[in-house]
Structure formats: C-alpha cells, structure tokens
Amino acid sequence: MERPEPELIRQSWRAVSRSPLEHGTVLFARLFALEPELLPLFQYNGLQFSSPEDCLSSPEFLDHIRKVMFVIDTAVTNVEDLSSLEDYLAGLGRKHRAVGVKLSSFSVGKGTVGESLLYMLEKCLGPAFTPAMRAAWSQLYGLVVAAMSRGWDGE
Ligand code: HEM
Numbered sequence: 534m535e536r537p538e539p540e541l542i543r544q545s546w547r548a549v550s551r552s553p554l555e556h557g558t559v560l561f562a563r564l565f566a567l568e569p570e571l572l573p574l575f576q577y578n579g580l581q582f583s584s585p586e587d588c589l590s591s592p593e594f595l596d597h598i599r600k601v602m603f604v605i606d607t608a609v610t611n612v613e614d615l616s617s618l619e620d621y622l623a624g625l626g627r628k629h630r631a632v633g634v635k636l637s638s639f640s641v642g643k644g645t646v647g648e649s650l651l652y653m654l655e656k657c658l659g660p661a662f663t664p665a666m667r668a669a670w671s672q673l674y675g676l677v678v679a680a681m682s683r684g685w686d687g688e
Pocket residue numbers: 571574575576593594596597600601602604605625628629632634638646
C-alpha cells in the first residue's frame with residue numbers, strides 16, 4: 534500500500550481540527566444518511582435514539598465524536614510511523630466488533646465510514662481539498678482500517 538504524503542495530510546487537517554465537534558458532526562450526519570442501520574448501535578444507558586438528530590445532539594454521542602476526532606488527530610500526528618498505533622487500533626477494532634459494528638462499514642472503497650470521512654473533508658475544505666489530498670487521505674484511512682481490522686480477525 535502506498536504511504537500517505539505527510540505534508541498533504543497535515544495541511545488539510547489543520548483547518549478541520551480547529552473545530553472537531555462541528556466537523557465530526559458533519560461526518561456522522563453523512564454516515565447515518567448513508568447507513569441508517571448504524572444508529573441503533575449507539576445506546577447510552579440502554580436507550581436507543583429515535584432519530585439521527587436526537588443522536589447527534591446527545592452529550593454521550595458528542596463525546597464519541599470527540600473520541601473519533603482524537604483518534605484521527607493521533608493518526609495524523611503519527612502519519613510517518615503508524616506502526617506505533619497498531620496495537621491500539623487493533624483493540625479499537627475489537628471494541629467496535631463487540632458493539633456490533635461490521636467490518637464492511639469500514640471497508641476501503643465501499644465502506645460508509647471512509648466515504649463519510651472524505652465527504653467531511655470535502656465539505657470543510659471546499660476547492661482547497663485537492664485530488665492529491667484525497668488520495669493521501671484514502672491511503673491513511675486504508676492503513677488505519679487495516680490495523681483496526683485485526684480486531685475483527687476470526688469473524
Ligand atoms: C460505524 C461507525 C461507528 C460506530 C457505529 C461506532 C460505535 C461506537 C460505540 C457504540 C462505542 C461505545 C460507546 C462510546 O464510547 O460512545 C464506540 C466507542 C469508541 N469509538 Fe466508535 N464507532 C464508529 C466509528 C468510530 C471511528 C471511525 C472511530 C475513530 C477512528 C471511533 C472511535 C471510538 C473510540 C476511541 C471509542 C472509545 C473506545 C474505548 O472505550 O476505549 N469510532 N464506538
């Protein structure tokens with residue numbers, strides 16, 4: 534797999550990481566539109582959300598958004614040596630498998646998570662999101678998912 538170009542990743546992440554909650558919300562609103570079946574996987578205190586809007590405005594879910602953006606931020610910081618995150622990401626994959634997430638939602642190319650990530654970057658950056666940046670993010674996403682997918686091994 535090709536290595537993501539670090540400077541393209543850092544440059545494009547700068548604007549996004551200034552308001553993580555806002556951009557994380559764009560990502561998950563898109564994800565629920567593409568794959569509404571994911572909504573019931575988010576349950577806090579045993580309660581299901583009745584709509585994506587309810588979910589996207591709940592404090593617990595906003596914490597999940599912060600966690601997601603923090604993981605991406607960490608991947609950006611370590612873009613030149615993602616192997617240092619391998620064990621953490623495998624554990625994160627295991628956690629998601631345990632809460633009922635299918636690896637297919639994450640899969641590269643056709644998974645809804647990767648598509649929502651690229652959608653969010655495009656919304657945030659507009660024309661500044663160049664094809665070269667898109668390629669770099671697809672590569673970074675591919676590496677993160679490869680590491681997370683170890684958590685689904687044996688499925
Ligand atoms: C299909 C999309 C996803 C679903 C359905 C999902 C679902 C969940 C659920 C139900 C939890 C446990 C409750 C919570 O902590 O709020 C969780 C935890 C977490 N998720 Fe996700 N998640 C998704 C995508 C992601 C992505 C893309 C990342 C980051 C790359 C991520 C990072 C985390 C982290 C860091 C935790 C906390 C793990 C811990 O407790 O150690 N999630 N996720």
